[in-house]
Amino acid sequence: MTTATTTRAEYCVIACAEAWRGDGEVLASPMGLIPSFGARLAKRTFSPDLLLTDGEAMLVGLDGTAEGWLPYRRHLAMVTGGKRHVMMGASQIDRFGNQNISCIGEWERPARQLLGVRGAPVNTLNNPVSYWVPKHSTRVFVARVDMVSGVGHDRAVAAGPSATRYHRLPRVVSDLGVFDFAGPGHTMRLASVHPGVTVEQVRAATGFELAAADEVPYTREPTAQELRLIREVIDAEGLRDREVRG
């Protein structure tokens, strides 16, 4: 198996898995298909101590064996205890990492009501929060989000020390690349592009000025073992290609 055949979706799985590298014994909470595959890949390889849930109320091992109980009330306590790294979706995200999953348009009477803020406010102030965007566009990467659900760097600083104390946004992964907040004033920076993507392409699909190094690296290649795990064990059905094409 050669790396030349690696698909965009597979680079995305690798980039999501990398979010949980070095996290140790914390709950990996992936929202969405590719983050779920990424979390499982991380646990199978370089982050074996991660905890996973069955999507209901149990903590489970890779084979589904229950090892703990995590109903919503305990899950919310795990958030505030900080032993969790969630990868949430984002209907909108801005350059400081403010995220919106609540609604589009004026909150008082939205043009499109979405999920509501859910746990984004408590997540962002208490445990590491990464984001996954399966379709990178100027509709998602916007200058200003309509309803701040997940708190970004500028808003956390403005809210004061109790908001910044445990605030951490490790990375954003999209179908085009990987982003961190190492730009000027904790703004979004292009950390890597997935092979096959250009920096110009990323900039054109982003609705704000994106920081980037002069030489932007490529997202790393999967190892042969990782590719085998993704293709034969973690996602043998090939569902990843439905979330990200190409």
Next chain:
Amino acid sequence: MTDKTMTPDEVVGRLRSGMTLGIGGWGSRRKPMALVRALLRSEITDLTVISYGGPDVGLLAAAGRIRRLVAPFATLDSVPLEPHFRAARERAAFTFTELDEAMFMWGLHAAANRLPFLPVRAGLGSDVMRVNPELRTVTSPYDDAEEFVAVPALRMDAALVHLNRADRLGNGQYLGPDPYFDDLFCEAADTAYVSCEQLVETAELSKAGPPQSLLVSRHCVTGVVETPNGAHFTSCAPDYGRDEAFQKLYATTPWPEFAARFLSGAGEHDYQSAVRTWHEEQQ
């Protein structure tokens, strides 16, 4: 001891327009749907509804019964966006108190503990503060002097929850993996009504599950209702899973058509038989 059994319509007979109503479960999971359907058969309206929202919110919103909604979301889980909640929001049909999931939980704890508020590290920096200008913060009186949001108690006039088993006295038992927040809803309410899949003798409860499955105690329960399949179409593990096919029908059928076919009968029995007929037609 008091036998608290009653019918869904008797429960609704004790509710009034303008009340604040808490509804247990989470999303499209173990919702007291039979009691919600009984509410829909009544004239009760102008409600403040407190819920980790699912189709309970959707149905009441579609029927125009909600004056104010207090919720962190409304979802059908397998269908991410609740269609009637969404439509109602997009026509600004009710006032919305949009809270974070943890803020909501601590609001329930505050109400259950008769506290005016509890402090949380959540909300600060987010637009939850902008859209709820009545929210206040509180500063830690200790050396850290940290500032937190003071989530107000979510006190309610009545709570509706659905459990797997209950006895006639009002002791309720969950047999699935997650209690959700049903005990807190009952403790946060002035009156609480527990519907259940099956009414059993008290002695049967401790045979059906471990001691910690006895989630709701009778001292905070006003009425008990036996409503088999009463959480339909939401899940009620382990008695049954979510009726995904029917939920999809609910999510894709125009409200007047859905209401005419499934909610226009005289009682829960008519609903259940309309659902059975629909399923037979699909075969």
